[in-house]
Amino acid sequence: MKTLKVIKIGGNIIDNEAALSSFIKDFSTIEGPKVLVHGGGKLATKLANQMNVPVKMTEGRRITDAATLDIITMVYAGKINKNIVAQLEARQCNAIGFSGADGNTIISEKRPIKTIDYGFVGDVKKVNTATLEVLLNNNITPVFCAITHDENGQLLNTNADTIASELAIGLTSIFKTELYYCFEKNGVLENVENDDSVIENINTESYKTLKENNIIFEGMLPKLDNCFHAINKNVQKVCIGKSKMLFDANNKHTTITK
Template identity: 75%
Template sequence: MKPLKIIKIGGNIIDNQKALASFLKQFAQLDGPKVLVHGGGKLASKLAAQMNVPVKMHEGRRITDVKTLDIITMVYAGKINKSIVAQLQAHNCNAIGFSGADGNTITSEKRPIKTVDFGFVGDIKSVNTNILETLLKEQITPVFCAITHNSSGQLLNTNADTIASELAIGFAKSYETELYYCFEKNGVLQDVSDDDSVIELITSEAYQTLLSEGIIADGMLPKLTNCFHAIENQVSKVCIGKPEMLFQSNTSFTTIQK
């Protein structure tokens, strides 16, 4: 059996209709079992502005109050998720959209208040892949948005990178699993101002050196935390780079290894 690919796409693809259409056409043609995880892009913030709901952020992370949760549920689980599923169907890739509540696939708990109250944000507690594995055997592709639930009727906004990592770990019990983070850069960069300075391989030891030298910082920190969390929990391969790494053999990207 071919490895199961868990592929996460971010706002740079979601926000660009042409880029999204191109990606989904190529994604549909990928051979073997696959799962797509998507973020929300800028559409939720745009809709919030139209509805006069303030967008509150802390260190790049969205604070999710009741009104904001309503908006991101409409946008993530509705508009974006169903549009992606429809486009995949147009390319003969049979897909079903998921939040963590669907099929009881991902349960979370509301993030505890420490220095900041993030509101209705979920930290993942468990992943149930039983239904998803049944779908994969029928060659149906799950498409996950960044929303989970707490088993008591409450939806929770959840980091899409974390959802991808935890899904990969959950599937690793049954599949050889590969995790791909697609974003706007060629990979993890030695110099953030030089797009060609891709670090092609990062081991656990090299990661500590890069941290101490300040080469890895800011938004890349949580992404790499998810990468190493996956590698340390039986995920066979983790890669970071532009979507082209999935479709072209001569593309530079970053591979994470123990």
Template identity: 70%
Template sequence: METLKIVKIGGNIIDDSKALDAFLEQFSRMESPKLLVHGGGKLASQLAQKMEVEVKMVQGRRITDAETLDIITMVYGGKINKNIVAKLQSLSCNAIGFTGADGNTIVSVKRPVKDIDYGFVGDVETVNTEILELLMGQDIAPIFCAITHDSQGSLLNTNADTIASELAIGFAEKYNVELYYCFEKNGVLRDVNDDDSVIETITEPIYQNLLSEGIIADGMLPKLNNCFHAINKNVTKVCIGKPNMLTQATTKFTTITK
């Protein structure tokens, strides 16, 4: 089986132009097939403030009303996505920008209202890989932003970590899929104030112990849930760390295993 590398970059890399340029140079040197998923960074919130649209957050998650969805679409699917594609072209890496609506690649359902109404937020239901396989077969890298659709004409704001894991699972039948979550830390840390305290391997039992000890919390919880979801659905390899883990075998990072 051919190996497919799926890389997700967080908003912290998007917000730092030097870090983004350095990452895209690394990504451009990776062998095909490859696919990139990117978050949104702070730009959507900054634009919302300029447009006097209230930014609503509950437990660290954005409430996406109609006005916010318009801003997210402009920023994620427009400015950020197309700037990444343009920079990759300058590095001789042919790329095409995607939302889940393009080519009907990712279909989601609007998140049901339970305790909180998140608005136009999507939970992924299906992934269609055929068009993406054709593009990657021509050495073209798909570049996904954090937007999907519901097949009823509506776009949906969707967690980028989830998009990356669902794409990885969708390709797992035909490829050896390696999934990399890149952010500003060396990996999952035992001490958040010590960047050298990387937990290099996390299994399900280790994860449960880390949870009970309170070492893993907040934003790392959904990220690790996506990691285990992927590894339990036949994704070959899942790693978390700084972007240089993609090219430097000796770099510290976290590997998720069964």
């Protein structure tokens, strides 16, 4: 089995033209099959403000009414996705932009209303790998934005970290998969103020302790839950850190193990 890398980039790279261009230059040199997943929340918020569409967030998640769904579809699948694809092509990395609707690759269901109505937000139900397998075997790199569909014609806003972990899990049927979350810090930090305080390894046991001691909290929890979900579902390697970790093994980062 070949090794496939699923790499997720967030706002710190997407929102900065020079950082994105530099990342794409590096990414295009990665050998072997790879999948790129991108967010884009800040640009969506910017467009919503320009269009006077109210932005409502709950616990870091965007409440997605119909107008907001249009905005994120335009920003994620349109502006960000196509610009990344065009830049990859300019670096001779043959890429195709995807939402989960394209090729019916990621099916989700609208999140049921419990205490909060998230609107058009999807929880991933299934990843179909047949189309991705054809592309990856033809040396084409899928570039995923954070949108899925329900198979009934409805697009759904879906967390990009979750999309990355679900793709990494789904593709284990065809590849040995590795999952990399690239963000603005060197990894999970012992002290959020100190970028050198990277916790280099977190396993199920130490994660529990880190949570109990409030060393890991808030925004990191869903990301780490995605990491453990992946590592427990046959993903071979899960790492969190700056994108440098992909190209320089000595660059400190956090590795998640069982």
